[in-house]
Structures are given as C-alpha cells and as structure tokens.
Amino acid sequence: MQVLPRIQNGEVQTLCRMCDSRCGIRVRIQNGVLTDILPAENVPVNQGRICPRSKAALQVFYHPDRLTRPLKRRSDGGFEAIELPRALDEIAERLQAVKDAHGPQALGAWKGEAVGFQQQEAYVRRFVHALGSPNYFSNDSACFIGRDLGYRLVTGFGMQIPDFSRSGLILLIGTNTPVCHPPFMRELADARAGGAKLVVVDPRLNPIGCLADIYAQPIPGTDGAFAWGLINQLIQKDAFDIEIVSRYAVGFDRVADYAKAFTPQHVEDQSGILASVVERTAEYLMANRPHVSVFCGAGVEHNEGGVNAVRAYVILSCLCGAVDLHGGLFWAESPQLADLSLGDVPLQSDCDPIGARQFPVLHAMGRECHSMTAMDHILGVDGYPLRGLIMTAANPAVTNPNTQKVRKALDALDIFVVNDFFLTATARHAHYVLPAATYLERTELHVFSKFQRLALTRRVARVAGVMDEYTLWRELALRLGFGDTYFGWPDEADVNRFLLVGTGIALEDLQTHPEGIAYLPLKERKYRTRPFPTPSGKLEFTSAYLKALGLDELPVYRSPQYRRACSPDYPFLLTTGGRKTLLYHSCHQNIPGFREIHTEAEVEIHPEDAAALKVQNGDYVRISSTTGSVEIRARIVHQSELRPGVVEVYHGWEDRPVNLVTPDRVNDPISGFPLLKGIPVQIEHIPS
Numbered sequence: 001m002q003v004l005p006r007i008q009n010g011e012v013q014t015l016c017r018m019c020d021s022r023c024g025i026r027v028r029i030q031n032g033v034l035t036d037i038l039p040a041e042n043v044p045v046n047q048g049r050i051c052p053r054s055k056a057a058l059q060v061f062y063h064p065d066r067l068t069r070p071l072k073r074r075s076d077g078g079f080e081a082i083e084l085p086r087a088l089d090e091i092a093e094r095l096q097a098v099k100d101a102h103g104p105q106a107l108g109a110w111k112g113e114a115v116g117f118q119q120q121e122a123y124v125r126r127f128v129h130a131l132g133s134p135n136y137f138s139n140d141s142a143c144f145i146g147r148d149l150g151y152r153l154v155t156g157f158g159m160q161i162p163d164f165s166r167s168g169l170i171l172l173i174g175t176n177t178p179v180c181h182p183p184f185m186r187e188l189a190d191a192r193a194g195g196a197k198l199v200v201v202d203p204r205l206n207p208i209g210c211l212a213d214i215y216a217q218p219i220p221g222t223d224g225a226f227a228w229g230l231i232n233q234l235i236q237k238d239a240f241d242i243e244i245v246s247r248y249a250v251g252f253d254r255v256a257d258y259a260k261a262f263t264p265q266h267v268e269d270q271s272g273i274l275a276s277v278v279e280r281t282a283e284y285l286m287a288n289r290p291h292v293s294v295f296c297g298a299g300v301e302h303n304e305g306g307v308n309a310v311r312a313y314v315i316l317s318c319l320c321g322a323v324d325l326h327g328g329l330f331w332a333e334s335p336q337l338a339d340l341s342l343g344d345v346p347l348q349s350d351c352d353p354i355g356a357r358q359f360p361v362l363h364a365m366g367r368e369c370h371s372m373t374a375m376d377h378i379l380g381v382d383g384y385p386l387r388g389l390i391m392t393a394a395n396p397a398v399t400n401p402n403t404q405k406v407r408k409a410l411d412a413l414d415i416f417v418v419n420d421f422f423l424t425a426t427a428r429h430a431h432y433v434l435p436a437a438t439y440l441e442r443t444e445l446h447v448f449s450k451f452q453r454l455a456l457t458r459r460v461a462r463v464a465g466v467m468d469e470y471t472l473w474r475e476l477a478l479r480l481g482f483g484d485t486y487f488g489w490p491d492e493a494d495v496n497r498f499l500l501v502g503t504g505i506a507l508e509d510l511q512t513h514p515e516g517i518a519y520l521p522l523k524e525r526k527y528r529t530r531p532f533p534t535p536s537g538k539l540e541f542t543s544a545y546l547k548a549l550g551l552d553e554l555p556v557y558r559s560p561q562y563r564r565a566c567s568p569d570y571p572f573l574l575t576t577g578g579r580k581t582l583l584y585h586s587c588h589q590n591i592p593g594f595r596e597i598h599t600e601a602e603v604e605i606h607p608e609d610a611a612a613l614k615v616q617n618g619d620y621v622r623i624s625s626t627t628g629s630v631e632i633r634a635r636i637v638h639q640s641e642l643r644p645g646v647v648e649v650y651h652g653w654e655d656r657p658v659n660l661v662t663p664d665r666v667n668d669p670i671s672g673f674p675l676l677k678g679i680p681v682q683i684e685h686i687p688s
C-alpha cells in the first residue's frame with residue numbers, strides 16, 4: 001500500500017469518525033507513517049478525551065486485509081483484481097443497461113456508516129437523484145430515524161442530545177451512554193457532581209445503570225407505558241408547565257384524558273416497573289423541572305410502538321417545560337449551507353420511492369426509502385423490480401433483519417456494487433467491490449448543531465489507487481453522462497467552498513480553525529418569538545398529520561404483540577441492537593486487540609433460564625424464531641443484568657448474525673422500523 005501523507009512529520013488536527021460523536025483528534029505522523037491518534041483539547045465535543053475505538057482508525061488504515069484495488073466477481077464466485085478505470089467503465093455500463101431496460105427506479109444507492117455520516121450522505125443522495133431514481137437507502141431506516149421522527153412529530157425539530165451538564169435530572173431510556181456516546185460522560189459527571197439525579201430505564205442493566213439513583217428494568221417493548229405513567233403523575237399533581245401547555249401546545253386535553261388510565265399500578269402491570277419507582281421518578285421530575293434531560297436511545301425505537309413511545313417521552317419533556325433549553329429539548333438552528341442532496345428538486349421521472357406507500361412518514365420526514373421493503377422489490381414480490389444497487393460501506397447481510405432473505409435478495413441483483421474497506425459479508429455478494437477511503441483520506445464539513453458550530457475535517461493522507469467518496473460518485477456520474485451537470489467540482493475542496501457560500505464562513509477560516517467556528521449564537525426559548533416548525537406552529541401532543549394518514553393522532557401505548565398473543569413455542573424474548581464497548585455495528589471484528597476483549601458471538605442469558613435449560617457457561621444453544629435460527633455460545637450473566645426469560649445478542653457478528661432470527665415484517669407503523677427488542681424465540685441446548 002502506497003501512502004502519501006499530508007506531512008512527513010508532525011500532527012494534523014481533524015475529527016474522529018469512528019462513531020457519530022466526531023471527537024477532536026490529532027493524528028501524529030513520523031517519517032511519513034501515521035503513528036498515533038491523540039485527543040484535541042480545543043474541541044467542545046470531547047474537550048481533550050477520546051475513547052479506545054479512536055485508535056482503531058490507524059489499524060483500519062494499515063490493515064493487511066484492507067482493499068486497495070477493485071475486485072470483480074468471477075463466474076466461479078471468487079474475485080479477481082482489476083484496474084480502477086476498467087472497473088468504473090464496466091459498472092457504469094451495467095448500471096446504464098439496467099436503466100435502459102427497466103427505468104431509473106430499478107436502480108438504488110445505499111449509504112452505510114463505516115465511511116462516515118454527513119457529506120457522503122449528500123453525495124449518495126445527489127447521485128441517485130441525478131440518475132433519476134427516488135431510491136436512496138441508508139441504515140437510518142432501521143436505526144435513528146424512528147427516534148428523530150418521534151421528536152420531530154411533536155416539536156418540529158429533530159432529535160438533539162441534551163447538554164446533560166445543565167440538568168438537575170437526567171432520565172435515560174434505552175441507551176448505554178458510556179458505550180454509545182462516550183463524550184457525554186463528562187457532561188454527565190459534571191451534572192452528578194452538581195447534585196443531579198440520574199434515572200436509567202433499560203431491560204439490560206448496563207454500566208450507566210449501575211451509577212443511577214434509580215435503575216428500572218422494564219419488560220421489553222413497554223417503554224411507552226412508563227412515559228404515560230410519568231405524564232399521569234405530573235398532570236394529576238398539577239405539576240406541569242402551564243405556559244407551554246396553554247400557549248404553545250395542541251392536544252393537551254386529549255393527553256390528560258388518555259393519561260388517566262396510567263396509574264402507577266397500571267404501569268407496573270404493563271411494564272414490570274414498580275409503582276413506587278414510577279412515583280419516585282415523577283417526584284424527581286417535579287422537583288427539577290424545567291432542568292430535566294429526557295433522552296431516548298435506540299432501545300426505544302426498535303419496537304412495534306417505538307415512535308409513539310418516543311413521542312410520549314417528548315411530551316413529558318414539554319410538560320416539564322424543558323423546551324428549547326440546552327439541558328432539555330433544544331431547537332438547534334442550522335447554518336445556511338447549500339443543499340448538495342438536491343432534496344428540493346423534483347425528479348424528472350414519475351416513480352414510486354420504495355417503502356413510501358407502506359411507511360409514508362419515514363419517506364416524507366426522513367427523506368429516505370425503506371431498506372427492508374427494498375428486499376421485496378429485488379425479489380419481485382412487492383412493486384416494481386429493483387435490479388441494481390450501489391452500496392457504500394453498509395453491511396446489511398449482517399445488520400438488517402432477516403439475514404437469509406437479505407442474502408437471497410443481494411444475490412438476485414443484476415448489478416451489485418459495494419464500496420468498502422474490506423471484503424465484508426455483504427461485499428462477498430457483490431459483482432464489483434471498490435476500495436473505500438477512510439475518513440483520514442478526505443476533507444468535509446461537519447455541523448455540530450448542539451454547539452451550533454461548523455468544522456472541517458482534514459485529509460491526513462492519501463492511499464494510491466483509493467478514491468475518496470466524492471471522486472467515486474463523480475467518476476461514475478461522468479461515465480453515466482451527468483457528471484458535468486451534477487458533479488462539476490473537480491474535488492472535495494471545491495465542493496466545500498460551494499457549500500459554504502451562504503454561511504459567511506470561508507473555507508480558509510475553517511482550515512485555520514480545526515476546532516470549528518460558531519455559525520450562530522446559541523439562543524434559548526426561541527418559540528416565544530417564532531412558531532414551532534410543525535404544521536400547526538405549536539407543539540403537537542396530537543398530530544393531525546398522522547391522523548390524516550390513518551395513524552395514531554395521540555401517541556397511544558399498546559402492549560407488545562408477544563404479550564397480546566403469547567406462543568408457548570417461543571417462550572423467551574430476544575433483544576438485540578445494543579452496542580459493545582469496542583465494536584461498532586459490524587465493524588472492527590478484524591482488529592486483533594479488540595477481539596481479545598470481544599472474542600466471539602454469545603447470547604447473554606439469566607442464570608435461572610440457563611439452569612432450566614441445563615446450559616453451562618460457554619455451551620452452544622440454538623435460538624429459533626418464526627424467521628430462522630442461529631447457533632451461538634451462551635454466557636450466563638448476573639441475575640440483575642437481565643430479567644428471567646429475556647436474552648440478548650449483539651447484532652454485528654459476521655460469523656453468527658443474530659439477524660437470522662429477527663423478523664423484517666413486524667414494523668412500527670410510523671417509522672417502518674423492525675422489531676429488535678422482544679422477539680419471541682425458542683432456545684435449545686446443543687449437547688457437546
């Protein structure tokens with residue numbers, strides 16, 4: 001691998017992209033070799049701290065298995081290296097052939113997370129739009145957008161992570177902060193040092209739960225009941241923000257009426273959370289409002305009623321008056337960046353975005369197609385055929401539900417192109433695999449809405465033969481005849497300059513301020529002088545928009561399906577989707593040091609269940625659902641970590657994907673998200 005570093009010796013400050021936190025880092029270079037990653041002190045997100053995952057960027061960069069040349073699948077299923085220009089020519093030719101035969105909607109593009117999160121998403125959106133197809137996909141249609149919709153439907157603005165340091169009470173639901181958002185631990189520690197209370201609600205006792213004043217362990221899928229129980233307490237005790245409710249919200253009377261049924265005892269019956277815990281948590285809320293941070297993690301959205309549960313928690317924040325406050329729900333303002341994604345430009349062709357009929361809110365508000373429905377289109381069982389797909393650094397053969405179906409679908413494509421660092425489980429199904437650039441090999445803009453700052457990442461090095469994301473899409477666009485129109489900028493630096501035109505911030509200023517530049521002063525309670533960005537201009541405790549679509553006007557709670565129709569054939573509940581300390585979804589399993597910590601796939605099981613099944617630590621068990629089965633080692637956890645009857649498996653293992661078991665057809669009706677918490681399963685001991 002030929003590395004062309006930006007400098008031969010010294011340090012380059014940029015942002016870590018090994019997760020979405022984007023901490024400030026300094027990359028050390030010695031004699032042309034990238035040798036270390038150190039924290040940057042001057043970036044507000046992390047203030048001089050980084051987590052162990054950050055260092056893995058160098059191991060990915062220099063990994064012996066890293067792809068540096070394109071691969072083409074042979075007829076025997078193996079791969080052979082080909083030259084980059086030839087690979088791009090052949091890919092463009094085959095994409096054009098699909099477009100000519102079936103129309104542009106038969107093509108789609110999918111952005112994963114391994115390459116990063118922000119500007120490269122806009123490149124993919126721009127490319128697919130210029131192609132004439134509405135079919136933009138990403139992993140967000142199974143993770144994140146569900147929560148964002150919950151916040152957006154009530155407030156009009158998307159989900160922000162609160163500034164915990166300003167809170168008197170922090171209520172975390174379905175999130176494992178030290179692992180999912182390490183930088184926020186400092187804010188949390190500051191708040192705790194100032195006397196803030198901490199309440200953690202999660203079916204899995206995670207490290208953050210061990211630090212809490214109250215840890216509540218609900219039955220999976222019942223978060224909404226707890227939210228309504230807290231709403232009930234605030235209303236019953238007249239302890240809510242009367243100004244917010246009377247001047248800035250619609251639907252309070254309906255909320256008050258519906259909440260009456262959620263007495264502490266009813267919440268206990270539904271969720272397993274003790275009535276006394278409901279009452280004590282409500283007392284904390286009442287004592288600390290409006291300085292309360294209520295934060296929903298992915299654990300809440302991966303349920304049949306996930307969006308409604310998030311909406312209920314957002315309403316709870318509103319009742320506390322924690323609206324447009326840094327410690328609560330914060331309505332961040334955006335910089336005036338140019339729109340690279342062509343989101344406002346209507347498509348020339350009259351075609352149907354995949355999944356928009358089934359899940360119109362996901363498409364209208366999340367602006368993307370439903371990746372689970374895409375598999376049906378590929379397999380010809382729902383709507384028009386999807387025949388060609390370009391995917392950049394996603395791994396749905398591991399991370400999407402119903403693995404068998406996903407693999408069958410990927411194999412059925414006429415043309416499947418993957419751009420990634422490694423020959424992943426998904427890339428092995430591709431006709432062409434292109435070598436992807438790591439974040440250290442590109443420069444792009446980043447918006448930190450919580451701080452209203454704009455920052456620029458720097459290219460630390462180039463790798464010979466590897467294209468950055470912009471060049472990839474530009475080269476394909478040029479070959480398909482729309483490069484000059486839509487990808488006319490010669491390189492990323494010119495794209496960045498174009499994006500910044502309306503912001504009043506020059507590229508050169510960002511280059512000399514790697515810590516970022518504030519684009520607008522932070523201002524609280526803006527709703528007093530301007531309407532909320534909702535259809536009514538107010539906080540929407542009830543949604544006329546959802547009602548018109550035949551969806552729940554009020555975020556009602558429904559008991560999970562497994563409780564309504566319990567099957568003796570599947571007596572256990574599987575939860576998945578939680579994170580590991582060093583792994584990131586399906587990434588980093590090939591980093592040797594990390595594998596010493598996270599050695600292999602395992603199912604976590606309660607000691608009582610293990611005893612009943614005669615399972616010892618390390619034994620193999622078979623987990624089966626109505627979708628499929630997987631064989632996996634058992635790890636018996638402490639009795640307080642899980643409820644009896646609940647088992648947990650990490651979702652990213654390439655060799656034993658738990659998504660062989662997860663269904664793709666049990667969806668939240670608003671977001672289309674799959675059920676990943678509380679899947680009924682059978683567990684059998686496999687005798688050695």
Ligand code: SF4
Nearest residue numbers: 016019022023051054
């Ligand atoms: S939390 Fe860790 S992996 Fe994520 S951006 Fe910060 S240093 Fe990188």
